[in-house]
Amino acid sequence: MNALQLIFSNRRYFAPAWVFASLNILVGTWVLYIPYVKQKLALDDGQVGIALFCLALGTLSMIPLSSVVIGRMGLGRATLAGIVVLSLAFLLPLSVDSYPFLCAALYVCGLFTCLTDIAMNALVSEIEQEDEVHFMSASHGFFSLGGVIGGGIGSLVILWFEAPLAHMAWVMAGVILANLLVARAYLNIQGKKVERQQQPFKAGLLKPLLGLTIIAFLIMGSEGAIEHWSKLYLQEVVLIASEQVSGLGFVLFSATMTLGRFFGDAVSKRFGPANIIIGGCLVSMMGFMSILMAEFTPALIGFGLVGLGFSVIIPELFRLAGKTEGVSSAEGISFVAGFGYVGFLASPAFLGFLAKVESLKLSFTALLAAAGVALVVTVFQKGRRRKRATRMS
Numbered sequence: 001m002n003a004l005q006l007i008f009s010n011r012r013y014f015a016p017a018w019v020f021a022s023l024n025i026l027v028g029t030w031v032l033y034i035p036y037v038k039q040k041l042a043l044d045d046g047q048v049g050i051a052l053f054c055l056a057l058g059t060l061s062m063i064p065l066s067s068v069v070i071g072r073m074g075l076g077r078a079t080l081a082g083i084v085v086l087s088l089a090f091l092l093p094l095s096v097d098s099y100p101f102l103c104a105a106l107y108v109c110g111l112f113t114c115l116t117d118i119a120m121n122a123l124v125s126e127i128e129q130e131d132e133v134h135f136m137s138a139s140h141g142f143f144s145l146g147g148v149i150g151g152g153i154g155s156l157v158i159l160w161f162e163a164p165l166a167h168m169a170w171v172m173a174g175v176i177l178a179n180l181l182v183a184r185a186y187l188n189i190q191g192k193k194v195e196r197q198q199q200p201f202k203a204g205l206l207k208p209l210l211g212l213t214i215i216a217f218l219i220m221g222s223e224g225a226i227e228h229w230s231k232l233y234l235q236e237v238v239l240i241a242s243e244q245v246s247g248l249g250f251v252l253f254s255a256t257m258t259l260g261r262f263f264g265d266a267v268s269k270r271f272g273p274a275n276i277i278i279g280g281c282l283v284s285m286m287g288f289m290s291i292l293m294a295e296f297t298p299a300l301i302g303f304g305l306v307g308l309g310f311s312v313i314i315p316e317l318f319r320l321a322g323k324t325e326g327v328s329s330a331e332g333i334s335f336v337a338g339f340g341y342v343g344f345l346a347s348p349a350f351l352g353f354l355a356k357v358e359s360l361k362l363s364f365t366a367l368l369a370a371a372g373v374a375l376v377v378t379v380f381q382k383g384r385r386r387k388r389a390t391r392m393s
Contacts, residue, residue, distance in 0.1 A: 003138035003265040015182040017139045019120045021146035022083050022175045026090050028150020029171045031228050033164045049352020054103040056346035058110020063338040066118045075123045075191040080183045082116030087172040094165045121337045126191050134265050137315035141261030147254035155247035211381040212317050216336045218370040219313050221343030228348035233360045237294050253307035260311025273316040274382040281375035284309030288368035
């Protein structure tokens with residue numbers, strides 16, 4: 001809990017952690033209204049999947065531009081600008097009245113989601129290095145806490161708002177105001193300049209980060225899929241009719257993920273990154289098997305187990321990326337975070353296609369397989385590192 005105490009003891013650490021929470025408050029509120037948008041525009045699961053894929057396209061478009069924007073604005077200003085513009089952008093998907101405009105709106109959301117994600121992770125990494133502290137995992141805990149606030153509390157108050165746009169407008173105003181109040185603590189942080197920033201991007205950077213990138217893509221992809229499809233899974237497969245009850249899967253997922261991440265920094269010191277990732281994959285696979293039983297109580301338990309299993313994987317990947325030999329910490333984290341977020345946004349679209357072909361049960365079976373692949377990649381990488389260490393000794 002030292003990292004959590006650190007965050008609450010100093011605005012310098014709380015302010016960037018709150019950006020993590022703010023990002024998922026926005027996304028968590030948006031996903032509550034996916035069924036509403038689907039019904040309003042008379043869309044099928046495949047069309048919803050294509051619309052969500054536009055989020056991923058926006059992310060892909062921003063990945064090569066993010067380093068330029070951050071370099072010109074500085075880490076602090078880019079982080080604040082990203083979360084403010086993203087808050088405004090999330091009004092668009094709920095205000096459009098046609099499918100093409102929905103796709104365009106989600107593309108814009110993807111652009112600024114990616115910019116905010118990369119900037120806030122690089123900002124935390126920069127502060128960690130400057131102050132010699134560790135709060136990356138706890139910051140990701142705030143991201144999960146944002147899901148609880150946006151999706152969980154949002155599910156409870158959803159009936160208070162006659163118009164979804166009014167709900168999102170209140171969320172937008174709250175997020176912007178809260179971030180403006182605390183942003184002074186990080187606003188002037190520029191970030192370290194590295195020589196490679198003055199040179200064209202080289203594909204060779206991918207090689208030492210390939211394994212981490214694959215795992216990030218799969219795990220963050222699964223996170224995004226659960227965030228966007230868990231409510232519909234409980235409605236269409238488990239047959240839960242209540243709007244409020246059908247949101248409990250994502251609430252439990254976010255709650256257990258939040259708890260795991262708040263303890264993650266201490267657990268990492270004891271067991272090491274690779275062992276934590278392996279354990280997390282195994283726990284999440286158990287959770288997916290429970291979800292696939294398609295019964296209410298096992299499904300809820302399953303969502304909780306998946307959240308607990310996933311909780312420390314992404315922070316550990318970023319920690320490993322920052323220590324990768326031959327790559328600066330900012331580049332490593334930006335690269336892994338960027339492609340991980342592509343998975344986060346692309347997977348809901350992929351699951352939509354699977355749901356159209358078969359059912360959402362097939363989609364969640366694919367998530368079980370993805371966790372298995374992440375496990376295999378981690379074990380393989382751990383073996384390679386062990387052999388390399390043996391040769392060097």
